Amino acid sequence: MNCPLWKKLLLLAATALVTVSSACGVAESSNSVGVIGVWTEGEEAAFNQVKRRFEEKTGIKVRYQGTRAVEQVLAADVQQGAAPDIAVLSSPGLLADYARRHEIKPLDFLEKKAESFYGRQWVNLQRLGTGKLYSVAVKADLKSAIWYRPSSVPGPKPTTWQQLVALAAGPGTPWCLGLASPPTSGFPGTDWIEDILLHSAGPEIYRQWAGGTLPWTSDPVRQAFRDWGTLVVRPGGIQGGAPAALLTDFRDSARPLFTDPPGCRMEHQGSFAMGSYQNMHLRTPTGPHPQPGTDYDFFPFPGSGASEVSADLAAMFADTPQARQFLDFLVSPEAQQIWAGNPNASAFSAGAAVAKDVYPDPVKRKVADTLTAGKPVCFDASDLMPATMTGAFYRAILEYTADPTQLDTLLNRLDDTRKGIPREEWLNVPCGQ
Structure with a gap:
């Protein structure tokens, strides 16, 4: 029996641990x-x-x-x-x-x-x-950023979810996506869900969800997954399709953005992505490095609410x-x-x-x-959650990407995990205040 791609990523994560010798060797200077x-x-x-x-x-x-x-x-x-x-x-x-x-x-x-x-x-x-x-x-x-190549996405940038959907429906593959990041594979997908929920349901609903009081089976969370599925995790939505997204390192996911013609037009990624862009090349593997403002830029995640x-x-x-x-x-x-x-x-x-x-x-x-x-700013929800919940969230992203039809099963499983975590392990951190 073939091993699903999301399971292969979990195996990679398990082997990514390294040991250290901090307890061994000579004593350090005081x-x-x-x-x-x-x-x-x-x-x-x-x-x-x-x-x-x-x-x-x-x-x-x-x-x-x-x-x-x-x-x-x-x-x-x-x-x-x-x-x-x-x-x-x-x-x-x-x-x-x-x-x-x-x-x-x-x-x-x-x-x-x-x-x-x-x-x-x-x-x-x-x-x-x-x-x-x-x-x-x-x-x-900054996590609430959508990166693009100005020559591939001309004109006004979307300020609403409907405008983003319309932009993604244009010619060419809209999205770059890489979910591999051992031992945290799946996290770029959690950022998508978080941004959609924050900008559609607002900071208070987001805070409740990050703090463990809003069920994963609630309508706002379910709709965030569905919206991501409709916009990104759909046939033709991702460069290389879902199998490529599951196996592509998040630091390499934007390479098709800079080919000629571009293999994808946009990427949702934190501002740390700029470090990866600076090491990529335009048009060919030996071409010039992309320049900020000219070859790549970002627009805020559309919708109201905090970043x-x-x-x-x-x-x-x-x-x-x-x-x-x-x-x-x-x-x-x-x-x-x-x-x-x-x-x-x-x-x-x-x-x-x-x-x-x-x-x-x-x-x-x-x-x-x-x-x-x-x-207003809100901290990354998966970073706020207890480690058990965060790990389950990462795995659910990988499974959903591989097969979006299992959403109900995944959300029920995530909510069972939430219910099993003691209340004192959840954080109540202000959001947008």
């Missing part, structure tokens, strides 16, 4: 701080600029480990009693779980600085549904003077402008104090304006 995060390749190179500046200023050595399987590696380290001083995760739900177990420390010493730097909305997100500051957003991303955002959140597992100093540095215009000004990194700050002219191109400045203009 004048150092250990950090684990998700940044690899170009993002790690950009972060290295930040940490070098900190080391120059303080003499404190930053020992960084980057891995795509950061959640799994961190869990193993914590279980072995070898947690890093600081961990950077994109999941407030997971960090809240560590906070409930008293494994991360409240950042009381940063409270006033964070409120001044980020503003009320972002600080509320960083409190993880508690009354205390437990994390700080080192870098942020969906995400962030890499730094939390403190060991309360040391070195860890405090490093976190204090990260929450500063100096540190975050190093990220923002790097032309090879798609890094954005949630702090309004970061000068917009530090961003090297107009598309990045447009993203930064959206993140910091004080407009």
Whole structure:
């Protein structure tokens, strides 16, 4: 019997875990701080600029480990009693779980600085549904963005769902989509569902759903899946069809956008996609790199309501003077402008104090304006959910993409998962406030 593609992706995810030797080897200098995060390749190179500046200023050595399987590696380290001083995760739900177990420390010493730097909305997100500051957003991303090649999508851009449907019905394959991302395969599809729900049902319904009080079988959630199916997961909707989407790495999904003629016209992706676009080529595998504003741009997800955002959140597992100093540095215009000004990194700050002219191109400045203009924002729902729910959501996206006719079965299964999670594991985080 053939193994379904979504199951193959889950097997890939299971083998993607890596082990670490943080508990072994020689002891590190006491004048150092250990950090684990998700940044690899170009993002790690950009972060290295930040940490070098900190080391120059303080003499404190930053020992960084980057891995795509950061959640799994961190869990193993914590279980072995070898947690890093600081961990950077994109999941407030997971960090809240560590906070409930008293494994991360409240950042009381940063409270006033964070409120001044980020503003009320972002600080509320960083409190993880508690009354205390437990994390700080080192870098942020805009999720409510649809990317396109200006030459392929001329004219006014859609501002309503009906206009987006009409645009997608035009000539050519409308959508680029890649769902593979071991060990989190499926997440680009969850972003679609979240954006549709947020912009159709509004921030309050979105908050209830992300917080576990709105059933997956409710009409708004069911309609979000149906709308995604009608717009994207349909014959002719995706470059290469559903099998290609299931096996294509999300970082490679937009390559057909830049071929001649384009293999697809649009991609729904977070602002971190700019980092992948910069490494692609126009027309041929050896052609010039796409230029922001000329070869790619984005328009906001159509509809009313807040923008969906995400962030890499730094939390403190060991309360040391070195860890405090490093976190204090990260929450500063100096540190975050190093990220923002790097032309090879798609890094954005949630702090309004970061000068917009530090961003090297107009598309990045447009993203930064959206993140910091004080407009309503809501955090990525799958990142807010308990890990068990998030994993089930990822799997459901893969199964739905492979066979949309099983929607009712999938939603019932997701709601059974929701009901089985203790109430205290869900976060009640403000949305659009």
